Amino acid sequence: MNRPRLLKWLHRFGYVATVIILLELGLISYSAIGEWWRWRGTRAELIEQTRTHESPLPAAEYDNVVKLLRPLPALNALHGNGLRFAAMPYFGGVIHALTLSHAEGPGPAEGFIAVTTLQEGKNMVHIQRFTVPQADYSHFTTQFDRLTDGWSGAGDGGCLDGTEIAFERVRGTRTTSGRGNCEAHYNEVRLLVQRLVRRFAPGAGLALR
Numbered sequence: 541m542n543r544p545r546l547l548k549w550l551h552r553f554g555y556v557a558t559v560i561i562l563l564e565l566g567l568i569s570y571s572a573i574g575e576w577w578r579w580r581g582t583r584a585e586l587i588e589q590t591r592t593h594e595s596p597l598p599a600a601e602y603d604n605v606v607k608l609l610r611p612l613p614a615l616n617a618l619h620g621n622g623l624r625f626a627a628m629p630y631f632g633g634v635i636h637a638l639t640l641s642h643a644e645g646p647g648p649a650e651g652f653i654a655v656t657t658l659q660e661g662k663n664m665v666h667i668q669r670f671t672v673p674q675a676d677y678s679h680f681t682t683q684f685d686r687l688t689d690g691w692s693g694a695g696d697g698g699c700l701d702g703t704e705i706a707f708e709r710v711r712g713t714r715t716t717s718g719r720g721n722c723e724a725h726y727n728e729v730r731l732l733v734q735r736l737v738r739r740f741a742p743g744a745g746l747a748l749r
Contacts, residue, residue, distance in 0.1 A: 590720040591693035596708050597717045604628070605706040605719070608637040611665060612652050615708055615715065619643040623684065624708040625733055638737065642677055649677035653741055670741035680736050684709065687729050688716060694723045705730050 596615060597605060608626045615624060622641030636656070642649035648671040655666045672680070688709065702722025707729070709716045720726035 588693065590691075590718070590723070590726075592688050592691040592716050592718045594714070594716055596715050597706060597719065608654070608656065609639070611654050611667060612637060612639045613641065615710055617641070618710050620710060620712050621681075622649075622710050623681070626706050627730060627733075628704045628706075629702075638733070640672065640677065642674065646674060648673050651737075651741065653737065668741060670737075672736065672740050676736075676740070680732070681709075683732055684729070685711075687725070687732065688718055691718060691725060694720060694725065702727075703730060705733075 605626050605628075608628070609624050612624070613622075615622075618624070618639065618641035621643075622639060624637075624639050626637040636653060638651060638653040640649055640651045651670045651672060653668050653670065655668070657664050657666075688707070704719070704721045705726055706719040707717060718726075718729075
């Protein structure tokens with residue numbers, strides 16, 4: 541006699557359980573979509589930040605880089621063919637900034653490197669001048685431009701520690717710039733600069749690690 545009533549309640553319980561399960565699946569899907577959307581936004585932001593830009597570094601956004609480069613020749617003093625570069629270790633240590641420029645003619649490129657160290661609680665800046673033969677400078681800039689021109693950004697998640705670098709490269713009226721950390725692309729750029737400086741300005745003690 542009570543069997544139909546029992547089945548009726550079982551059916552009701554089944555409906556309620558189904559609704560609960562569907563709601564849980566909906567919440568899980570909503571959460572997963574939200575996480576995916578946030579990851580997508582973060583990835584897009586990272587790509588935009590680390591790609592090569594067809595402009596100088598924005599002074600307001602990269603004030604620490606501008607401060608490092610301030611003692612060195614300005615962008616408009618690089619004879620229309622030069623580089624400004626900074627390397628900033630994430631865990632502290634020696635900070636380096638340098639400029640390279642080459643005027644028209646057969647002479648060498650001129651370089652300045654500023655090494656900043658912390659001594660007795662104060663930042664001490666040592667600036668050294670060096671030169672790079674024209675052929676070596678031309679070879680270096682060809683490699684540098686090949687690495688950086690059109691770089692689309694760190695789409696693999698990038699890297700948040702290590703040595704951060706930033707650069708501005710001027711060629712005539714064109715200026716490109718970029719900033720990134722220890723992902724493979726910027727490591728290659730850093731090592732390219734490191735090899736040049738260790739060869740032509742060994743006294744600067746450029747570690748760029």
